Every structure is written in C-alpha cells, then in structure tokens.
Amino acid sequence: MDSGVCGSSWRTWLDRGEDRRDRVSLVSGRSERYAEIAAEFVSRKVDVIVTVGSAVPIVRQATAVIPIVFAVGIDPVGSGLVASLAHPGGNVTGLSIQANELAGKRLEFARELVPQLRRLAIMFNVGNAQPVLEMGETQAAARILGLEVAPLVIQRAEDIAPAFQGLKTRADALYIAVDQLMVANRSSILASALDVRMPTIFSVRDFVKAGALMSYGPSYTERFGRAADYVDKILRGAKPADLPVEQPTRFELVINLTTAKTLGLDVPASLLATANEVVE
Secondary structure, eight states: OEEEEESOSOEEEEEOSSSOEEEEEEEOOOGGGHHHHHHHHHHTTOSEEEEOGGGHHHHHHHOSSSOEEEEEESSTTTTTSOSOSSOOOTTEEEEEOOHHHHHHHHHHHHHHHOTTOOEEEEEEETTOHHHHHHHHHHHHHHHHTTOEEEEEEESSGGGHHHHTTTGGGTOSEEEEOOOHHHHHTHHHHHHHHHHTTOOEEESOHHHHHTTOSEEEEOOHHHHHHHHHHHHHHHHTTOOGGGSOOBOOOOOEEEEEHHHHHHTTOOOOHHHHHHOSEEEO
16 A cells, blocks of 8 residues: 655655555655645555645645545644544544644743743744634734734745844744744744844744744644554544544643843743753
8 A cells, every 4th residue: 555645854664564564655845846746646546645734725636535644733623624623524634733722822931931022923824824824823812911913924935034124123022833834944034033032932842942942832743653543544444534633632842941041031940840841
C-alpha cells in the first residue's frame, strides 16, 4: 500500500510488521505546491494522504475518495474540514490543535512575561484560512483582556520585512499565527523581531527554541505521531467518516530565558515553575 504525506521534508518507510511495508512519501513543499502534490498522490493511487489542516481544502479538491488525515487542524468544524468532531463525515478526519480556544490562555501568559503589554500586533497570512481563523480568535481574546490590536496582514515572504517597519511604535508584543509561510521564513521573522526588540508569541515550541520569547500549545510532534495511528486504522479498514477528530489534552508552555534577558524582561519565578521547558 502507498500512503502520501504533504508538508514535511523527508522520506521514510513505515514498517507494519505484516510481511509488507507501506510507502510513506513526505514531500517538502510550500502551500502553492499543494495542488501539484495532491495530484501526484492521486495519480499514484495512494491509500491515505496525511497533511496539515490548511492543505485539506486543496487536497480534497483532488479526491473525494482517498482518505485524508490532517495532523494539525485549527478549528476543523469552523473551517469546514469536517462536519463535526464526533462524526467527521466524508473522506477527512484527523487531529485538532485547538489553537483558537487556547488564544486567551496564551495571551495571559504573555502578559505575565511582558507586564507593559497594552498593544498587540498579530501577524498572519491572509491567504490561508487557518491562520485567519486563529487571528480572529486571538483578536477577540485580546479585546477581552483590554488589549489594543494591530493586525499585520501578509501573503508572501516579501511582505514580512515591511511589516516590521515602525512596529515598535505600534505594539508592545507580536503574536504570530503559524503556517507554512511563517515556518519557511522563521529565521528572518525572529531576526527582525529581535532587531526591533519585540517580544514574540507563538503556538509552536520550535520557534522558541530558535529564539522566540514564548509558546503555548500542544506538541506538533505528538500530533503527527498520533496521525500515524489514524493511518494504521484506515489501512486496516476503518473509514475516515467514522473516526472522531481527536483534540489534545496536554499543552506546553515554553519560554526562552536568553531572549527574555536580551529584551530586558524579568521572568517571574512562578512562570518559570509553570513552564514545561525553559530554553537557556
């Protein structure tokens, strides 16, 4: 059996221990290549396609038959990926990262780290439905906390540098809604933020290990590992429509102490004790 996986950067084999191995092709690609990659997988007649939530609408245009498993999805029901969490319907199921519901908690931690936080900039890719949803929920959570919001709309890599011009006069911290565009430009985003001494808030720990100030959310590594369980069930005969969307129950607070010191921020001892990981 042949399984296709969009959105990563390596190739491997999944040993199923039944005198056969299912080929798993993980293709490095940007969002504009999703249609091309999906068409390739359909032509190869793969048995399962594994991808990220933001790619599902494009992949679903290529096939309504081949099962699609998303490893990280933001508000799968609200974004139209599935009919409901309990009964996905169709050929799509997977794992939610509950990013929208976590926005308020993430901002509460950010306010502890940045006591002067009054104005929040939110950078998001307007061309991707998933970060647009996250931006909206984050904006709503910020307003509940009494924060002013400055949206930073981008759609391509060339939009990132101009977004930082004059940012320090408009915001006290920067929240970034992660998608493939942000991942591909991680180094330039973090370098630009440090250049203007801007605290950065993410949902993904990898950005913190690379120099961002903090993140709070489920482990993407764990989510992709759980996606393999969905693939196994489907290859054994289960239907995506009958596999409920799984929501995470564990969340990680990660703080980069080195970045905090660079920005002149004193991290409260109580927050350090709460953190699941402190990068030094």
